[in-house]
Amino acid sequence: MDRGSLFHEMLELHYNSIIEGKPSNEIILAVTESAREKYRNDEYPDFEMVESCVANYQAYAIHYASDGWTPIAVETPFSKVIFEDDKNKIVIEGIIDLIVRNMNGQVYPVDHKTSEKRDYYPTILVNQFFAYVWATETNVFVKNDIGFQKTLGPAERFARPMLNYTPELIAEWREDVIYDGLNLINFIEKGIFPRRKSSCFRCRYRQICESTPDAREWKIKSKYVIGQPYDIYNRSK
Numbered sequence: 001m002d003r004g005s006l007f008h009e010m011l012e013l014h015y016n017s018i019i020e021g022k023p024s025n026e027i028i029l030a031v032t033e034s035a036r037e038k039y040r041n042d043e044y045p046d047f048e049m050v051e052s053c054v055a056n057y058q059a060y061a062i063h064y065a066s067d068g069w070t071p072i073a074v075e076t077p078f079s080k081v082i083f084e085d086d087k088n089k090i091v092i093e094g095i096i097d098l099i100v101r102n103m104n105g106q107v108y109p110v111d112h113k114t115s116e117k118r119d120y121y122p123t124i125l126v127n128q129f130f131a132y133v134w135a136t137e138t139n140v141f142v143k144n145d146i147g148f149q150k151t152l153g154p155a156e157r158f159a160r161p162m163l164n165y166t167p168e169l170i171a172e173w174r175e176d177v178i179y180d181g182l183n184l185i186n187f188i189e190k191g192i193f194p195r196r197k198s199s200c201f202r203c204r205y206r207q208i209c210e211s212t213p214d215a216r217e218w219k220i221k222s223k224y225v226i227g228q229p230y231d232i233y234n235r236s237k
């Protein structure tokens with residue numbers, strides 16, 4: 001259970017409370033108390049981590065108190081068919097952290113990203129962001145960067161870059177996804193899983209692929225623990 005998970009849960013409560021019409025001072029107290037309660041009941045046992053989230057959340061809530069955002073939906077799951085023919089069906093699924101309407105009436109999806117470093121050059125070229133604008137039929141996505149740098153003030157730690165997506169780029173992304181999806185279906189049907197050696201330097205399974213094929217079962221048993229399957233609809237668990 002990491003800092004990002006706790007902060008997402010805090011922002012979920014924060015924006016749901018705004019939708020319910022609660023006053024901001026009451027919201028800040030309630031969200032703070034909810035995080036400390038999670039520490040007391042051992043959901044998040046790292047006291048310093050919890051307190052760093054509390055301090056950063058309070059700074060965030062004050063910094064963005066007059067941001068002009070009207071939250072419309074929080075932690076919204078979506079499941080949308082991107083391709084279907086007689087044989088195959090490809091569905092894109094996810095959970096959008098937040099959908100807001102800004103002061104100009106523009107509606108867009110938002111994704112909260114906590115990190116130690118601020119992303120000064122955010123790119124539109126992220127599958128997740130494309131999927132969100134495609135699913136919500138918008139053309140703008142906001143990356144809600146929440147830094148935890150101890151030496152920086154809120155104005156440097158927090159940023160909300162607005163990324164614009166043209167219909168042509170979204171159409172191109174859709175074609176890529178369908179091509180990749182049909183390829184994956186083909187791999188599954190044939191039981192063939194070619195290794196794509198594009199991100200091995202940071203892959204947690206690198207030790208397996210670096211072993212000779214006959215040693216891989218042993219490597220898996222000796223170096224890895226099989227955990228629970230990842231459940232996108234219950235990501236805080």
Ligand code: SF4
Binds near residue numbers: 199200
């Ligand atoms: S190390 Fe990871 S990224 Fe590289 S081929 Fe193996 S599984 Fe794929």
